[in-house]
Amino acid sequence: MRKRFRSNKQSDNVFPIAIDELKQLVQDNFPNNPDLAFSIYHHNGKKMAVFFISYMVENDKIEKYILGPSLTMEKEWSTQTLLNEIPLSVGKTSTSIEDVLYGLLLGKVFIYIEQEKEIIEYILLNKEKRSLEKAETESLVLGPKIAFTESLITNLNIIRWRIRSTDLVLEEIMVGKSIKREVRMIYMKSIANETDVNTMRQRLLDLDVDEVEDSAVLSQYIEDSSSNLFPQFDTTELPDRFTYAITKGKVGLLLENSPSGIIAPASLFSFLESTEDLYMRWQTGSFLRLARFLAMFFSMIVTPTYVAVITYHFEIIPTQLLLSVGESRASVPFPPLIEALLIEFMLELLREAGARLPTKVGQTMGIVGGIVIGQAAVQAGITSNILIIVAAMSSLASFTAPSYLLGTTVRLIRFPLILLSGILGFIGLMFGICLLIIHLLRLTSLGTPYLAPLYPLSLQDFNNVFYRLPFNMENNRAKFNRPKDLVRYSAKEARKKQDIDE
Template identity: 60%
Template sequence: MRNRRKKQSDPIFPLKIDELKRIMERKFENNPDLAFSIYEQANKKVAVFSISYMIEAEMVENYLLRPLLRMEEEWSKETIMNEIPLGESDTKDKLEDILTAIMIGEVFVYVEGEDAVVSYLLSNKEKRDLTQAETESLVLGPKVAFTESIVTNLNIIRYGIRSTDLVMERLEIGERASREVRLIYLKSIADDADVNTMRQRLQDLKVDEIEDTSVLMQYIEDSSPTIFPQFYLTELPDRFAYSVMKGRVGVLVENSPSSLIAPSSFFSFLESTEDLYMRWNAGTFLRFLRFIALIISVLLTPAYVAATTFHYEIIPTQELITIGESRSVVPFPPIYEALLLEFSIELLREAGARLPTKIGQTIGIVGGIVIGTAAVEAGITSNFLVVLVALSALASFTIPNYLMSTSVRILRFPMIILAGTFGMVGMMFGICFLIIHLLKLKSLGRPYLAPIYPFRWEDINKVLYRLPMSKQYKRFVSYQPKDFIRFGKRKSAEKKDIDE
């Protein structure tokens, strides 16, 4: 009875095996999946216990139980560890540690009267094969994506960053259902302040469980009320490795196919790894295209609403006649018309995402055409606005990151309301509020609009446009990496023929 009153964090051994069995059965509410076997040898008792479906049964039978029962030496903690050096072995003497480890597939061996149990990690982890990324499509570059197995993900990263400088710190997060979390960075490049800040935020997190990397991101981000993501969430190992090599900090969570990259600026959400794999001039063109698409996605529909509601004078006369004829049969003011169409587009997008792939694509294309045509013929909306809304929707698809794309889509609704209520003045108020909000945001304590604010000219070519590879000899200075230089500037400019 004395042992029962001990805290889970206190050592509970030595114990009688029958007492240990009662404790485990009580903790698991007599769960039938708790396998607890007792063996005897010359007046010595040993217990082998685990969760049956969490372990490799064949390995336990062939490489643990058989050698254990055939041992000629007297059973003890030391002799078992010496005679059965199987995989990752350890000793534990606290109930809390045993309960945590048994749920990840460890098998325990306890010799009656000893002061600790011997544990072996023989987990049977189900995992899917490596596949292409679903949310981040690429034309050039590696297409393999992370999986739910953290061991597989660590192998992929280690294969991509073959450096002894790579640090993979292991943390356990979750008070009731703990999960393994890895903090990953390059020791000689990553800024210590970023590493320490991320480590502290992870260690200070007191929650029951972490469902996914995206959930962890919401717990540790700098500002919760904002609509903008402050950490980059990616399922591409090459994007993760590229960011870590630039001096950023990465985080992996067990049973999650996504990784987290910090700090991240607003402009990093408009970058794609394809910009790196293309020639510098093509990459620069695509970046400019995304910036223009961002402006179109946020402001095109609100500008139409403001112009047709308050500012007819800014529309060319011939175009004004066309718009007037198009809207002559529409009974709603432009603000309701725009909100209705935008809401319909979002419904189609959400329905297409939730349905099976082939059906979803059909619903998105056919539904958009049918609803748009029917709405114009029924006089619910004008054909001019249908074109603008479709163009805004297309522009939002060019943003590589799904979280940022979602934020931009949501921004259109308050901008339309401001434009329909106050005209261009309302739009300017919305734009100014948005800029001020972005200036105040931080990512892991770093400015969200770096390198525009604070301004650093040497980093502009890394966010707004691309230079040839021979000119990109510096890392992102705004994040203060320990080593700013990627390679020598003078050596990169030298070009020699084979006979020189």
């Protein structure tokens, strides 16, 4: 709901009104605001008011396109005459004082002729924005390098530039009560599932919060269940990944002042996809996807497996390796459980410190700090060198996920699995994995099962998730996204290759 401004009349429509009363009304709603500019002009016995917030508008355009033509025109001032004479194409009229007062916060300039029934408004917002840059958290070797910015208009231009289709819908929704922000819901009208679109629209309209700081915060407000550990909506700063999801039948959200977009519905496996897979040969893309899946599973269980084996199941270790393990742990005073938790916590501290420090210093901290502290810990007998290797491999594997949110979730899951492995061995590890699978089976994203297409099983959609096929064989969209139009193109026509001499 929009914040209600104070009005001196019961009705929201106060026009026609004397300019002095209008000035007092505006100043009452913006007290102690020295940037509020309210100027009164006279022409042929009529009074005209021009008012705006100075730092939010382009003042040179006001002088050139509004005041210049208005003060020099020979015709008598009226609302329609000014609309015809002012050389700006974005002018419109309003009769709501609430819209006028709120429009000042959006960078609008208002012109009012005394005792007219309507007020004229122009959008001359002075936008401060940074230029297009490379993505920071989702770097690519192949493909487009530009990332979203905090300017919603710039982001929408990028989307329009990549999807040049009249089928593309950019629906505007305002969220936040005290601080309103514009959200654009983006989808392909002939492809996106209507239930997904309606559900997303309803969740945004029902959102009852003072403000939404960022798209990452917005996704937590509108996701299916905010108490779950796994992210249910994918966020990305890459326009190509965003538009690729839109053309597959998903729904996207862009928030004003946020440099990332939201993609829904999302499955667990969509967080491991990268558009870079499309830019490589299909064999290489398939290999990299499978490698990421294995790396995430490996990152989650390798340290708990080490703890379980060393604590309870050392008989499964080959004899030569067992001797090495025994030698490395001979001087370690802690049990494997405490040792593993200590090392994992130390790695988390190094990772967090590297992320918060400046780029060059952070890289040095991560590399040098890990080597120095790890070597010192082994020599001091605090930990074994084998656990250092295991923890380092686990940490490296967690960075293979294109999504930072999923990588963070996997690192967090590792700690309870280590505890269960240290207490109950392999039984505890399997118990933790079973609980995790049950949890994932219950999750949904915008009503879509979180483990689709693995559950419910859809073998024909595996090529959209686990591996890639040649483009001439990927003629259908994924069924688990429930698109209106399942067929992308004719597979028979795509396989035809006719040379110029045939």
